[in-house]
Amino acid sequence: MKIAVDDLSGPEIARFLQEHVQQMRSLTPLESKHALDLDSLRKPGITFWSVSDGDSLVGCGAIKRLDAGHAELKSMRTRPARQRSGVASLLLEHIIAEARRMRFTRLSLETGAAEFFLPARRLYEKFGFRECAPFADYRPDRNSTFMTRAL
Numbered sequence: 001m002k003i004a005v006d007d008l009s010g011p012e013i014a015r016f017l018q019e020h021v022q023q024m025r026s027l028t029p030l031e032s033k034h035a036l037d038l039d040s041l042r043k044p045g046i047t048f049w050s051v052s053d054g055d056s057l058v059g060c061g062a063i064k065r066l067d068a069g070h071a072e073l074k075s076m077r078t079r080p081a082r083q084r085s086g087v088a089s090l091l092l093e094h095i096i097a098e099a100r101r102m103r104f105t106r107l108s109l110e111t112g113a114a115e116f117f118l119p120a121r122r123l124y125e126k127f128g129f130r131e132c133a134p135f136a137d138y139r140p141d142r143n144s145t146f147m148t149r150a151l
Helices: 011-027 087-101 115-126
Strands: 002-005 047-051 058-067 069-076 106-112 144-150
Touching: 002 087, 011 058, 011 069, 047 087, 058 087, 069 087, 087 106, 087 115, 106 115, 115 144
Parallel strands: 069 106
Antiparallel strands: 002 047, 047 058, 058 069, 106 144
């Protein structure tokens, strides 16, 4: 598998992210949906990675700079057919290493609180993330779980 910074210009990643946003909208009330669309992911302060296995796009993830020492994990997604195959772990390990290289000292995230998101929450816990209070511009939300870890 190959992990590379993606400029988000290709049609395959655009479709992949559109599927992600649509799935999040189907699972989460609109006021609790925090998945970024393609244009939002192209903004300064965001680094986005794609994971490929041969010619196939199998995952993606990003970090968004919140301040000099704090970044937010965004847009983690694995192609449904490849879930629980190690793609997310490989990518999360890479993103944590890159966040350290960028000199961030904290990495936080928001994910869903529903049962559907339990595998994601377990993955984040495996990598040292612990529940925390809302951060940045987030507000308390019964549909969200906030997690953070020191780097």
